Amino acid sequence: MKIDKILNDIDEMGDNHIASSTENPVREDAFEMSDLEKIASIQKDFKSILETLGMDLTDDSLKGTPLRVAKMFVNETFGGLNPDKKPKASVFDNKYKYGEMLVEKNITVYSTCEHHFLPIVGRAHVAYISNGTVVGLSKMNRIVDYYAKRPQVQERLTMQIVKELQEVLGTEDVACVIDAKHLCVNSRGIRDIESSTVTSEFGGKFKEKSVKRELLDYIKLETQF
Ligand SMILES: Nc1nc2c(ncn2[C@@H]2O[C@H](COP(=O)(O)OP(=O)(O)OP(=O)(O)O)[C@@H](O)[C@H]2O)c(=O)[nH]1
Numbered sequence: 001m002k003i004d005k006i007l008n009d010i011d012e013m014g015d016n017h018i019a020s021s022t023e024n025p026v027r028e029d030a031f032e033m034s035d036l037e038k039i040a041s042i043q044k045d046f047k048s049i050l051e052t053l054g055m056d057l058t059d060d061s062l063k064g065t066p067l068r069v070a071k072m073f074v075n076e077t078f079g080g081l082n083p084d085k086k087p088k089a090s091v092f093d094n095k096y097k098y099g100e101m102l103v104e105k106n107i108t109v110y111s112t113c114e115h116h117f118l119p120i121v122g123r124a125h126v127a128y129i130s131n132g133t134v135v136g137l138s139k140m141n142r143i144v145d146y147y148a149k150r151p152q153v154q155e156r157l158t159m160q161i162v163k164e165l166q167e168v169l170g171t172e173d174v175a176c177v178i179d180a181k182h183l184c185v186n187s188r189g190i191r192d193i194e195s196s197t198v199t200s201e202f203g204g205k206f207k208e209k210s211v212k213r214e215l216l217d218y219i220k221l222e223t224q225f
């Protein structure tokens with residue numbers, strides 16, 4: 001009886017409380033509000049922030065800002081919090097039996113640092129080795145963009161991209177490297193305009209030294225943004 005209860009408690013914790021480390025910390029009731037309701041609520045809250053800062057919301061230039069920001073947050077900047085917007089990745093048979101790695105490099109990353117709500121701007125390089133299935137090239141860019149459009153830390157974003165492509169392609173052999181500037185580091189705080197952050201996740205064969213080396217040779221991290 002006692003052991004049943006313990007097992008049951010663990011089960012419940014698994015279902016309800018322990019988010020896997022690659023998931024964004026999103027509340028379970030996050031989808032109870034429609035996008036329109038979210039926009040209305042953020043509009044009110046952002047107006048309040050501007051008023052607290054002492055801004056005159058009757059000014060022509062400012063009066064539309066709360067609604068503008070609310071729409072931008074829900075539809076654009078944080079659109080990736082809405083699972084309905086997850087890209088449908090069309091996959092095809094690898095009929096031509098292409099057996100080398102495929103690298104989609106220099107994918108634009110616009111994300112938002114979840115600590116300061118300032119932009120993260122950079123490039124993602126995504127690679128996979130086909131296990132019989134190939135994916136439309138643009139879908140890799142779309143997957144990057146979907147996960148980027150959330151409050152993020154770069155480490156999690158990198159892992160989410162790899163995990164999603166592993167599921168889509170049915171193979172562990174997926175890798176992602178992101179090189180990005182965090183405006184919270186560049187424009188405030190330490191104000192180091194030159195520094196950027198590199199994160200990587202190497203799955204399956206990409207853990208092997210020679211395969212990893214090949215990928216790093218292709219992407220040569222010299223991208224300027
Ligand atoms: N690991 C990681 N850290 C991040 C990322 N984006 C921002 N940060 C860091 O998160 C940290 C937050 O630290 P805090 O000390 O709570 O914030 P703060 O007082 O504003 O820190 P400063 O930026 O040093 O002024 C900072 O060091 C940021 O540089 C990210 O994607 N990954």
Ligand SMILES: [Zn+2]
Pocket residue numbers: 113114115116117118182184185
């Ligand atoms: Zn930050």
